[in-house]
Amino acid sequence: MSxxxxxxxNIPKSFPPxxxxxxxxxxxxxxxxxEKLIDVVVKRTEDELFEHLSKGNGLLxxxxxxxxxxxxxxxxxxxxxxxxxxxxxxxxxxxxxxxxAQPGHEDPEAVRALLHEIVERYTREVAGDxxxxxxxxxxxxxxxxxxxxxxxxxxxxxxxxxxxxMQLQEKMQLVGETEKLRELTKLGTVILVPTHFSNLDSIxxxxxxxxLGLPAFTYGAGINLFGHxxxxxxxxxxxxxxxxxxxKNKAYLTVLKSYSEEVLLRKGHMLFFPGGTRSRSGSLExxxxxxxxGTAIETQRKLLLEGNDNDHKIFIVPLVISxxxxxxxxxxxxxxxxxxxxxxxVLLQDDSESIRKNLxxxxxxFKSSSEMVFSVGEAMDLFGNKLDDEGNSIDxxxxxxxxxxxxRSNGNETNDPQRSHEYTRLLGQQLLERFQIENVVFxxxxxxxxxxxxxxxxxxxxxxRLLNVPEEDLFxxxxxxxxxxxxxHVRLRELERNGRLRLAQHMHTDxxxxxxxxxxxxxxxxxxxxxxxxKKGELLTQDLRLLYFYSxxxxxxxxxxxx
Amino acid sequence: MSDSxxxxxxxxxxxxxxIGSGNFGTVIANLLAENRNVWMYTRRQxxxxxxxxxxxxxxxxxxxxxxxxxxxxxxxxNCTLIFPMLPSKFFRDAMQQMGPHLTPAHIxxxxxxxxxxxxxQFEAHDIREFKLGLHQxxxxxQVIAEESCVLRIGCISGPNLSxxxxxxxxxxxxxxxxxxxxxxxxxxALRSDRFMVFENNDLVGVEMAGxxxxxxxxxxxxxxxLGLGENARALMITRGWRELMRLGELFGSDKNAFMxxxxxxxxxxxxxxxLSRNFDVGFRLAKGETLAQIIASMDEVAEGVNTVKTAxxxxxxxxxxxxxIKSFHLVLFEDVPIKDAIKQLLSHKHGPDVDFL
Numbered sequence: 058m059s060x061x062x063x064x065x066x067n068i069p070k071s072f073p074p075x076x077x078x079x080x081x082x083x084x085x086x087x088x089x090x091x092e093k094l095i096d097v098v099v100k101r102t103e104d105e106l107f108e109h110l111s112k113g114n115g116l117l118x119x120x121x122x123x124x125x126x127x128x129x130x131x132x133x134x135x136x137x138x139x140x141x142x143x144x145x146x147x148x149x150x151x152x153x154x155x156x157x158a159q160p161g162h163e164d165p166e167a168v169r170a171l172l173h174e175i176v177e178r179y180t181r182e183v184a185g186d187x188x189x190x191x192x193x194x195x196x197x198x199x200x201x202x203x204x205x206x207x208x209x210x211x212x213x214x215x216x217x218x219x220x221x222x223m224q225l226q227e228k229m230q231l232v233g234e235t236e237k238l239r240e241l242t243k244l245g246t247v248i249l250v251p252t253h254f255s256n257l258d259s260i261x262x263x264x265x266x267x268x269l270g271l272p273a274f275t276y277g278a279g280i281n282l283f284g285h286x287x288x289x290x291x292x293x294x295x296x297x298x299x300x301x302x303x304x305k306n307k308a309y310l311t312v313l314k315s316y317s318e319e320v321l322l323r324k325g326h327m328l329f330f331p332g333g334t335r336s337r338s339g340s341l342e343x344x345x346x347x348x349x350x351g352t353a354i355e356t357q358r359k360l361l362l363e364g365n366d367n368d369h370k371i372f373i374v375p376l377v378i379s380x381x382x383x384x385x386x387x388x389x390x391x392x393x394x395x396x397x398x399x400x401x402x403v404l405l406q407d408d409s410e411s412i413r414k415n416l417x418x419x420x421x422x423f424k425s426s427s428e429m430v431f432s433v434g435e436a437m438d439l440f441g442n443k444l445d446d447e448g449n450s451i452d453x454x455x456x457x458x459x460x461x462x463x464x465r466s467n468g469n470e471t472n473d474p475q476r477s478h479e480y481t482r483l484l485g486q487q488l489l490e491r492f493q494i495e496n497v498v499f500x501x502x503x504x505x506x507x508x509x510x511x512x513x514x515x516x517x518x519x520x521x522r523l524l525n526v527p528e529e530d531l532f533x534x535x536x537x538x539x540x541x542x543x544x545x546h547v548r549l550r551e552l553e554r555n556g557r558l559r560l561a562q563h564m565h566t567d568x569x570x571x572x573x574x575x576x577x578x579x580x581x582x583x584x585x586x587x588x589x590x591x592k593k594g595e596l597l598t599q600d601l602r603l604l605y606f607y608s609x610x611x612x613x614x615x616x617x618x619x620x
Numbered sequence: 621m622s623d624s625x626x627x628x629x630x631x632x633x634x635x636x637x638x639i640g641s642g643n644f645g646t647v648i649a650n651l652l653a654e655n656r657n658v659w660m661y662t663r664r665q666x667x668x669x670x671x672x673x674x675x676x677x678x679x680x681x682x683x684x685x686x687x688x689x690x691x692x693x694x695x696x697x698n699c700t701l702i703f704p705m706l707p708s709k710f711f712r713d714a715m716q717q718m719g720p721h722l723t724p725a726h727i728x729x730x731x732x733x734x735x736x737x738x739x740x741q742f743e744a745h746d747i748r749e750f751k752l753g754l755h756q757x758x759x760x761x762q763v764i765a766e767e768s769c770v771l772r773i774g775c776i777s778g779p780n781l782s783x784x785x786x787x788x789x790x791x792x793x794x795x796x797x798x799x800x801x802x803x804x805x806x807x808x809a810l811r812s813d814r815f816m817v818f819e820n821n822d823l824v825g826v827e828m829a830g831x832x833x834x835x836x837x838x839x840x841x842x843x844x845x846l847g848l849g850e851n852a853r854a855l856m857i858t859r860g861w862r863e864l865m866r867l868g869e870l871f872g873s874d875k876n877a878f879m880x881x882x883x884x885x886x887x888x889x890x891x892x893x894x895l896s897r898n899f900d901v902g903f904r905l906a907k908g909e910t911l912a913q914i915i916a917s918m919d920e921v922a923e924g925v926n927t928v929k930t931a932x933x934x935x936x937x938x939x940x941x942x943x944x945i946k947s948f949h950l951v952l953f954e955d956v957p958i959k960d961a962i963k964q965l966l967s968h969k970h971g972p973d974v975d976f977l
Contacts, residue, residue, distance in 0.1 A: 440724065442769060452769040454720040462725035463771070466801060467633065467700060475800045482798070483771060615753060
């Protein structure tokens, strides 16, 4: 007991819980009502699909197509995580299809029942759960992990609590509109939209959500992550739902959409990685998968116009996470270069093995003295408008907007899917801009960018030519680095003044100190260093690809010409 | 008013708004008035008088269904479909005035073929060194989005010389918007048996084609004024078109729009017609007048002049090879005699013919 208190007191406690009683959390209530939720999702999906799939080739043929795609998946790309009875289930589906396709055996009821079976299987696979006990355990474990390792890393065994806590807050900073985010979780449903660089993102975001005193968020996690028994245990009890990127058939996608819609309707806060997967190149997201955002807009429309809950609002909050190091950076950039180099079809990999490696890396990550900044962006509604303290949408003149107007045409409320699709696209654009503005630039990003660009200039901007040069042959004179970083720093400060990005605190010092800080922190736990100091003060690299990866973080800010 | 009009159910609906009472604004208002009641905004009382009393403005008869108004707020309250038809340099001001009265229910379709440059000290920089990044140069649809909460935005663009449309000669135009709904609304309001309305979802492309083609209209005027012949004009336009498409791409426009009515269509009309203001500027420059003299004598802005300046600043910023625009800039703003600019232009290396499709 006393030990537990010990752990607790290491947690930064600046944010009290918004809703202290876990049983009041939407995610808890949904888990309690899980069976009914599944029923609703199945029913809605089935109705929508029935209408949609009955057109064209007819329901039977469309189910046969789904079967065919599933058979291809089972044969060509099976994953460890797939349920053991998958082949048996689809075999049964095939038998039923064959029977129903025979002349004289037409049976619309039976076809519909088959659709129901498939939809229910998908829904049960997707649906997440939430266990209070596991949550309480995880929150302690993660907090313990973070505070413990930071202290261990500093070898300060006899530090006072206050110092320990301060240190953690120093290392993992939550900046930006944190209070607003807390308020909004009370006022409506929040979709937190983070950047995605590392598999550890979900863990560190979990920590951030807990530290901010927010109720737990649910999110769609790649089904491959559930291949790892420990991860699977936690994720499936902490509200994550499963997303299988291999399944692209209409029935499965409709289940996902319908499930998300139901979560939003039940005021379940969600986490949505808009890039879809981790950034392969190391740059901020430049293209979005809009999936959930589209569902959110459609759900908001229904809430406003069709439901009786028309002041229930959905809010969007961007979150940019800045690291000095990305554990799996090397693997990501390799994949990026493979894809860029030749436009070949890349089979989605079962990467549960690499996840295991990542977890063992996690300890290194905890131990590294690296800092992390979570930049909570300004909240907006689904149309990119700002929000006042009551959660009302306001325009730039401070007027409260009636969101129903977005769905009105000539004074009438209309349902226009193409219009909603455009609203979704515009929201995606807004978020990309927000990511840039909320981005916190670190010293390591700056030195990587400067070094890579200097080397690249010598190869006339040809990335592949540069990547083919052996690392031993490359160096950057101290003076040139100094001058380049200086020019870039001046420009970055200008961009910060104009509100187009943010600089980390450690960036507000003199150039030499920034370079040293960057060199000390960049990719600390890689075996081969992306950037290091040579004997004569020049800069060297042991891993050009990693250098490229880290330099990409500053891509898209139009900085190249200042090199 | 004919019977077919009064039986049109649209007539019972709210009026359509037109902002701006220039040549093109007046033409569009008259076209709209064939289908709907129209409110036309103007700042000047004498224009209101001309419209309300004489029913004659800019040499055009004013349809009885057009009402002149001087209050943008009132227009916003009464019209959800509004056509801003203003010179680019007044555009942002007007949107700032109107912005506080617009709602997400509004649909705006503009007809302005110019760019908004956000830099108060635009004139103060050395014109030979001046650079602009994309965040400083905005399309009109971006200005609308920035100054209001309106998302449903479109534009109208095409070979639409006001003088010809006002004489009831046949013509066609393009309405572009990412929103099909905006295109439909715009089409329904503008359609007539002498004015064909085509649709395009590439708003950026249609906007940029309309803006940039003015550069070639200027050049075409110069070629004519100097008497360089049709070969030279064809050379200038074709090679110039390549430069324009490259610039359009910077803004994210698709190449297709440049091939349509708002691109090639509009270019053919403005590059061959003395009715075009931009053509006129180039022509008079070639005849020896200075830019200042020409601008002082015109009652409406030739958008192409500012577009050359903005385009050149972008070209410098992005390091694009764009010899023709550079020559126009030399002539317009750097006091280089036309003959020297042409000599310099002809000395350029010759590359492939078509490499932009």
